[in-house]
Amino acid sequence: MLLVLLALLSADTLPPVPGVAIERRLAAHFSVAVGDTIAVTPEPGGAVRRFVVEAVYEPRPDPATALRNEYHIRFHLPDLADLLGHPDRIDRMGVAAVAGIAADSVAARLDQRAFGYRAFASDVIAAESSRTFAVVSRFHRAIGVIAIVASAVFLLCIMLLKVEERRLDAAVMRLIGISRATVVRAFVLEATLIAAVGSVLGVGLAALAGVLTNWGYQRRFDTTLVFSYLTPDIMALGVGLSLLLGIGAGLLAARRLVAANPLALWRRAA
Amino acid sequence: MTGALVFRNLARHPIRTGLAVLGIAIAAALLLDMVMLSGGMERSFSRMLLSRGYQIRLSPQGTLPFDSEAVIPGATPLVATLRTDPDIASVGPVVATPIHVRTAGSTLTVVAYGIDPAGQGLYELERGADLAPGDTTGLLISEPAARAAGWAIGDTVTVFGRLDPQSAEPGAERRLTVRGVVRFLYDARDQRSVAAAFSVVQQFGSLAARDPASMVMVKVRDDALVDAVAARIAAAHPTVEVNSIAMLVAQFRGRLAYFQQLSLILATISLVVAVLLVGTILSITVGERLGEFAVLRGIGIRRSRIVRMVVLEGAALTALGVVVGLGLGLVAARYLDDILTAFPGLPAAISFFVADRDSVIRAGAAVLAAGTLAAAYPAWLAARAPIALTLRAEAE
Numbered sequence: 001m002l003l004v005l006l007a008l009l010s011a012d013t014l015p016p017v018p019g020v021a022i023e024r025r026l027a028a029h030f031s032v033a034v035g036d037t038i039a040v041t042p043e044p045g046g047a048v049r050r051f052v053v054e055a056v057y058e059p060r061p062d063p064a065t066a067l068r069n070e071y072h073i074r075f076h077l078p079d080l081a082d083l084l085g086h087p088d089r090i091d092r093m094g095v096a097a098v099a100g101i102a103a104d105s106v107a108a109r110l111d112q113r114a115f116g117y118r119a120f121a122s123d124v125i126a127a128e129s130s131r132t133f134a135v136v137s138r139f140h141r142a143i144g145v146i147a148i149v150a151s152a153v154f155l156l157c158i159m160l161l162k163v164e165e166r167r168l169d170a171a172v173m174r175l176i177g178i179s180r181a182t183v184v185r186a187f188v189l190e191a192t193l194i195a196a197v198g199s200v201l202g203v204g205l206a207a208l209a210g211v212l213t214n215w216g217y218q219r220r221f222d223t224t225l226v227f228s229y230l231t232p233d234i235m236a237l238g239v240g241l242s243l244l245l246g247i248g249a250g251l252l253a254a255r256r257l258v259a260a261n262p263l264a265l266w267r268r269a270a
Numbered sequence: 271m272t273g274a275l276v277f278r279n280l281a282r283h284p285i286r287t288g289l290a291v292l293g294i295a296i297a298a299a300l301l302l303d304m305v306m307l308s309g310g311m312e313r314s315f316s317r318m319l320l321s322r323g324y325q326i327r328l329s330p331q332g333t334l335p336f337d338s339e340a341v342i343p344g345a346t347p348l349v350a351t352l353r354t355d356p357d358i359a360s361v362g363p364v365v366a367t368p369i370h371v372r373t374a375g376s377t378l379t380v381v382a383y384g385i386d387p388a389g390q391g392l393y394e395l396e397r398g399a400d401l402a403p404g405d406t407t408g409l410l411i412s413e414p415a416a417r418a419a420g421w422a423i424g425d426t427v428t429v430f431g432r433l434d435p436q437s438a439e440p441g442a443e444r445r446l447t448v449r450g451v452v453r454f455l456y457d458a459r460d461q462r463s464v465a466a467a468f469s470v471v472q473q474f475g476s477l478a479a480r481d482p483a484s485m486v487m488v489k490v491r492d493d494a495l496v497d498a499v500a501a502r503i504a505a506a507h508p509t510v511e512v513n514s515i516a517m518l519v520a521q522f523r524g525r526l527a528y529f530q531q532l533s534l535i536l537a538t539i540s541l542v543v544a545v546l547l548v549g550t551i552l553s554i555t556v557g558e559r560l561g562e563f564a565v566l567r568g569i570g571i572r573r574s575r576i577v578r579m580v581v582l583e584g585a586a587l588t589a590l591g592v593v594v595g596l597g598l599g600l601v602a603a604r605y606l607d608d609i610l611t612a613f614p615g616l617p618a619a620i621s622f623f624v625a626d627r628d629s630v631i632r633a634g635a636a637v638l639a640a641g642t643l644a645a646a647y648p649a650w651l652a653a654r655a656p657i658a659l660t661l662r663a664e665a666e
Contacts, residue, residue: 043330043331043340043343043509044331044332044508044509044510045509116432128614131613131614132613132614135609135610135612135613135614138609138612139606139609139610142605142606142609143536143606146296146299146300146602149296150293150296150297150300150540150543153289153292153293153296154293154543154546154547156289157286157289157290157293157547157550157551158550160285160286160289161286161550161551161554164286164554165554165557165558
């Protein structure tokens with residue numbers, strides 16, 4: 001009889017349990033589903049409150065938080081304020097300006113109106129929060145420059161050797177009356193072909209590396225964030241640089257070869 | 271004799287040799303930078319954390335020190351309990367909160383650290399006087415804070431906690447006298463920070479009634495006891511996160527795993543480039559000199575000597591590249607470090623590229639070994655060439 005009374009009391013008189021939304025990774029980690037009740041405390045050993053999971057959500061991929069491996073729960077604002085013991089307090093709020101009004105001027109007016117907060121236009125916050133990625137970008141660019149210098153030297157070296165290997169051919173061509181310009185054109189064409197084939201292979205290798213990078217990091221951090229993009233711009237830059245360096249190196253080596261006396265070339269080759 | 275022959279052969283093609291040396295130098299420089307990057311962050315982070323000898327950090331459970339606004343409640347009894355442990359030499363509670371000061375015409379926000387002068391591992395005094403135990407009216411300031419607020423030692427300043435949004439009335443207000451200028455060990459570049467007595471800064475936070483601490487630093491008498499003391503504290507205070515420096519370094523490593531993986535990938539690529547470069551150049555050179563090797567074999571030079579000669583040629587080429595490359599790598603590391611240490615909020619004491627003898631030796635030895643190994647195939651080609659056939663082909 002007492003149990004029934006308690007059940008009726010709880011159904012009719014107890015306040016409803018507030019709801020929360022939890023992110024998918026957290027739900028998967030603790031095997032929690034929509035409709036489950038979870039116990040939450042603001043600090044270890046603190047007062048426990050119960051909440052019903054009303055939704056499981058997938059957070060928008062954010063590079064600023066993806067690597068931190070933190071879990072997130074979304075509360076209704078009054079519920080969180082009550083849980084933390086800070087009624088009527090917020091950390092930040094978003095303000096939408098009327099269309100046509102500059103966000104900067106609204107922020108300036110808000111700053112003049114009251115104390116205890118600072119107002120920022122969204123682009124200011126975006127610029128500030130993307131500083132980390134700007135640093136990473138600069139680092140990548142620096143490493144890219146080193147890689148380009150290294151590949152330029154490598155390519156020049158290989159082209160020089162390739163053309164020098166053809167001393168006998170160059171000597172024969174020159175001795176049978178083929179002009180210097182034609183010999184240079186032939187070698188440059190060969191260098192272009194080698195650079196083109198190398199570029200295509202390089203793009204393929206980069207695409208494969210990108211796929212592997214995304215697969216590995218997405219699994220590791222359980223995120224849908226894309227870590228490696230191979231855009232047409234990047235491909236064009238890579239292929240363009242390779243062709244430029246390849247043709248340049250081939251031209252340099254070929255001109256060096258045709259500048260020599262054909263008989264001397266013949267003797268060296270023989 | 272073999273050595274002289276090797277250098278004469280390299281000198282026969284100065285452009286080819288020069289380009290190969292340059293290519294190997296760039297590969298060696300990149301490898302050195304990546305070796306420095308892979309271990310440098312950890313070493314520099316560990317050095318920074320241990321700079322005042324405190325080997326253990328206590329933070330709110332589930333967080334790392336200063337990783338969130340969470341606090342450890344009941345700091346005073348916790349610190350008192352820790353100080354009774356005979357293995358603990360010193361305990362330094364820290365509470366941090368933003369505070370405000372009025373300067374000419376505006377309000378300046380600075381980070382305030384509450385410390386206990388009897389045990390602090392947060393700063394080093396640069397000039398002036400330190401806070402004395404029990405000094406609740408003194409203030410220590412960082413150089414950037416002094417510059418921004420125009421403070422000097424001996425000035426008396428008014429600081430206050432959060433302002434009421436409507437009335438602009440400060441929540442808590444204190445007049446403090448600047449005693450000295452200090453360097454905060456964990457501050458980012460140009461971070462404006464001040465330090466005052468623990469109990470004074472506690473009042474400025476929103477949780478003053480709960481006797482909060484943001485972090486507690488613990489110095490253990492004997493380094494060998496650090497893990498045991500950390501485990502003992504964790505067992506006695508289950509609501510607090512206890513981390514030794516080794517644990518914090520492991521956490522740091524996890525967060526910066528990207529740079530470690532990048533350094534591993536680029537180091538591997540630079541070694542592959544060195545191998546390809548030396549291997550290709552020597553293969554072509556050997557191909558051009560097959561007749562010469564056949565003659566040497568014909569006059570009785572043993573195969574092993576020919577192999578030694580080609581391998582030595584590869585090693586000499588690589589060694590020249592390594593010497594140039596290591597210097598180049600040290601210069602490039604400074605430039606790359608300047609880029610990465612511009613990360614917002616990164617403590618000024620952290621470096622990504624730390625140059626030490628071990629890194630230089632490891633990088634140099636790896637490139638040298640790779641280059642020498644790359645000479646193995648051309649050496650085999652040179653040694654196995656049949657004497658009669660090669661000489662006949664050369665004669666034709």
